[in-house]
């Protein structure tokens with residue numbers, strides 16, 4: 561069975577990341593879930609549910625130097641939902657979370673890396689966003705926007721529960 565790292569930031573759909581895990585598992589992936597530290601706070605009381613679902617520890621912090629890796633090697637990495645903040649940090653090469661550390665290196669180690677954002681149009685209007693998207697694409701990251709992914713919604717009008725996990729997983733399969 562191939563291993564998918566599903567990496568989720570503190571953006572609305574992460575409240576429903578268990579749905580993303582289930583959909584990936586239904587497609588045959590062994591799913592390892594990685595949360596940003598902010599996203600981990602959202603799931604803190606229920607992390608055990610995610611660990612039971614995936615059968616793996618849920619990672620959100622870098623390991624200590626003397627600790628071993630606890631997850632199997634990734635065959636593909638999907639960052640979904642990708643927050644505006646993590647997008648801009650990633651574009652700038654900042655890997656101060658395990659989530660960003662995995663993808664900033666992974667894409668240059670030949671691992672397919674796919675990212676689907678979730679943020680509103682006002683957040684998306686920051687000039688840094690377009691620059692970051694271009695920087696990610698130039699590195700080979702498959703950034704999913706438009707009809708194939710997620711297009712920013714008007715402020716206060718998002719529906720996080722309707723996040724199109726299926727589009728992200730189709731792109732992973734295609735990669």
Ligand SMILES: Cc1cc2nc3c(=O)[nH]c(=O)nc-3n(C[C@H](O)[C@H](O)[C@H](O)COP(=O)(O)O)c2cc1C
Pocket residue numbers: 568569570571572573596597598599642643644645646647657678679680683
């Ligand atoms: C309740 C709540 C919902 C949020 N939803 C989003 C969101 O949908 N998209 C987004 O880009 N940021 C959202 N944010 C802001 C991010 O959580 C914030 O920028 C955070 O620093 C992102 O960190 P991370 O990318 O490391 O998870 C939200 C914040 C809160 C408190």
